[in-house]
Amino acid sequence: MTGQQDRVAVGAAQEPHDPAPGERAVRDRVRAEATGMRHHQAEAALEAAREEGADPTVVAEWERIEQHLTAHGGPYDPETDAYVQGQLEARSHPSDDGQV
Known part of the structure; x- marks a missing residue:
């Protein structure tokens, strides 16, 4: 993917939507890794994820x-x-639209 395609994919991952299979698990793994980090550490992890072309959800x-x-x-x-x-x-209180 190009840089523009990457930004579009990340933007789409940030929009409210019905999570794809495994998407919640991906977010949970990132949150677990981030637990205890300070801003500068999270910023470094973000840059590393971008540089390695990580999944847009990550x-x-x-x-x-x-x-x-x-x-x-x-x-x-x-x-x-x-x-x-x-x-x-x-x-814990699902709605009809299925977005979480």
């Missing part, structure tokens, strides 16, 4: 975590990540 989740840590100021913890907690809450 890059999108690293981008989201890096942005979260920009404002957060502490180490990453999915337990205090409002986005993750919102997903978990939505999964």
